Amino acid sequence: MNAFDDLMAFQRETEALAQVAGRLGWDQETMMPRGAAPQRGEEMAAMESVLHGRRIDPRIADWLEMIDEGHLDAAGSAQLRHIRRSHARASKVPAALAARIARVTSEAQGTWAEAREADDFKAFAPTLSEVITLKREEGMALAAGGDVYDAMLDDYEPGATGAELEAMFGALRPELTRLREAVRGAEAPPMLQGKFDESAQMKLTRQLAKTFGYDMSKGRVDKAVHPFSSGSGLDVRITTRTNETDPFNCFYSTIHEVGHACYEQEINQAYLLTPLGAGVSMGVHESQSRIYENQLGRSRAFAGWLYRQMRDAFGDFGVADEDTFYRIVNRVSDGFIRTEADELQYNLHVLLRFDLERALMGGDLQVDDLEAAWNDRFRADFGYDVDRPSNGVLQDVHWSVGLFGYFPTYSLGNVYAGCLHAALRRDVPELDAQLAQGDTSHATGWLRQAVQTHGGLYQPRDLMTRAIGQAPTEAPLLAYMTEKFSDLYGL
Template sequence: MATDQPSQYDDFLTRVRRISNLQTAGGVLSWDQQVMMPEGGTPARSKQLSTLSALSHELLTDEGMATHLDALESTDLDDDRRAVVRELRREHDRAASVPADLVEEISEATSEALSVWQRAKDEDDFEHFAPTLERLVELKREYAAHIDPDADPYAVLFADYEPYLDLETAERVLERLRERLVPLIEAVEASDVSFESPFSGTYDDETQMALARDVLDTLGYPWERGRLDTAPHPFMSGTQFDARVTTRFKPDEPMDALTAVVHEFGHATYQLGLPDEAYGTPLGRSRDLTVHESQSRLWENHVGRTRAFWDLLAPVVSDHLGDVSSGELFEAANRVYPDNLIRVEADELTYHLHIILRFEIERALVSGDLAVADVPEAWNDKMESYLGVRPETDAEGCLQDIHWAHANFGYFPTYSLGSVLAAQLFAAAERDVGDVEAQVREGDFDTLRDWLREHVHRHGQRYTTPDLVREATGEAYTADYFLDYVEGKYGDLYDL
């Protein structure tokens, strides 16, 4: 009997949307835990999240899903439906390899880990977090072994965040960045040109929050589909209907919060640009973290660190923080300072050495070549080797990021991979729409946003990452544009 394709596909899509709704509901609970939940809520929240995770896993891996996938793969599907089936086949096969009780255990462990990490960071006490980190590493090793016992476990974990650019590509790009950025940073340090922050006072959270909201207004953030809050670690969470951003404030350096806000706005713009009608399906989901990070880094760096952006924003900043010129803001946004310890506050160049450091440490952790107890020393040694600075506290060292509390081993490379893609996409946009910086100076962010929606956002997961890059830019993924961009930009800024 012939398969009733429309009915079969519709039934399949109903299952897919149920899974998506469970996952996005978990995202809201996770957002609440990091932003608003009272500290004592962790025991209940960890159970809630683990239950949602287990239910999602059961739906994804049950016999009915497998039956649908088998049937649909043998039918003549159009391109969009074939893409949806491709993505669910990949998710199903990986998930079906992992026991449900392990999925639930990982979810509960990561939820519990958040408060442990936060206390350890607040109290500068790595030993408080170490047993939790050791448990998470062991759980993710077990997870990777179930998916592919013969593969490098780190490669398996990396594929959770970047499924279509392999780990060898990531390593090749990171190595190329290290080879070219280290001498560039050294040349900047040796230059007679130096930039300083124009901010000498202290600024309370209320003042900085009002400024951050005005910056988001200027960029065109749709408040009816989002909100701005503070969190220990800036992030964006949500869907095309509700994409929330967070930042954090330092009293003496408001530039950090501003760049974080623009970065998270880039993530939200991608999320909000996904097609409404495809919500709950792969065609309504972001491609992967390399592409997601390309959007945040494009807005943060190729828009938010330009002279045009600060020409436009200087009056807004001055209204909140006191008189400051666009030139001073532009210089502050582009100063290179290798002695900075904090990744999310790092400049555009040294940022990638922070990523490489984390990549090397978590690879060694997952492989068993580095014991959890030795992480602080390994971290500090690499900071000293790569950036010439040694953290005095673990709070400013290996405890600064939230990612390991989420068990997100394999996530960090996507930051640099995304920065590379941002430069390639921005170059393609300028070829199509003209001088984006001139448009920014006039307050026109729609032209760039519309180009990104047309060439990236609206596709969701229709294409694999390499195919999406080629569709958007006409070329294969390459680091050439990024390296040309930073060498040209910082060569001019620092008279190299």
């Protein structure tokens, strides 16, 4: 075998082990008994030690040095780009630190869940302080004198910077706030009333997953506190949650996670268990989940189809017609929870977290002051007070597991989704007629060819530019939001 073949064989084993580690995380969120948390922390730390050792293996540098990239195709060159980047980043982080982060964040997840259930931020604060200390140490090693937050952001959105996102979000925030205030002054649609059997919800949610192209022979739908998607290639799993008075929570969480899952399932199978065999960034990943959930799933056309499915599943549930149902699905409502936020206000929840975590990583905000800072910012942005920590600073799992730099990719994904939606409607003029019949195949097929099949072949911004025909900006998202909610609320 030549150096490239040797390198790729080694890399496939590393990717396979990473999938095993991911499966441990899936089990921890869905099926693991609570008392197993300390042992799982040790298991995760052991896996991270093995993976970190492989990622910094000196043979990687030797193989990279021996490979003549001039003899590789575009995919081969892209494989090397990812491997070089991973090797360089991993080599900057001491193995002991990587293992300690894995152990502490695994245990912190259980501590967070208990504190959230007890509505006691002080019980979680010492653990969060330890996580932040470790992640800041990791960020300093990665930044090598540069911006620590940018180094952490690069894990999730290669090439992006905090300053760049701050400028983009700075353009979003005033326009979204203005539109929200106009909507709040208009007559609101009715709220969904009644109770909806949770087993019937799960039956319909599995139907929705298949409707959006999720291959259940290579995946499964389970329940978790925090919906998520896990895995890639031939084993991609999603979770959702149920609430007997709010079936939309289940249905749209499922559609959202199916967007993530279909991205992973539709990547070119030639890239399986290689660096190209996963979504290229979390921003691009989020673009798929958000366009599935919102621009497709909450569209007037698809909402009409879903209304008919719900009547079949639940009988007469008190909504007179498809138009009323569409307005209910897109109702703008006060609320605390990011994952339950309406489409219009969702990004305001993300921008709050982006600003706070940058301050935490920069040392401008201390953990002891975090709850008060969160509550103050929430009051300023939304106009009412957080009632308890589980509806505020304790609602998300991300910081407990060390995902600093992750939150802004949610809003970046919304920006990308806005751009993709405009291009999709340009290229598929019969989209609404298809969605009205519950046929998502043309839309998801377009997204598969434009984005999903490429996996990690292109850089994130390059992939988006190729897909939409120009550099992505926030303008299409704002135009879509303004048109949709002005129509819904008669503005």
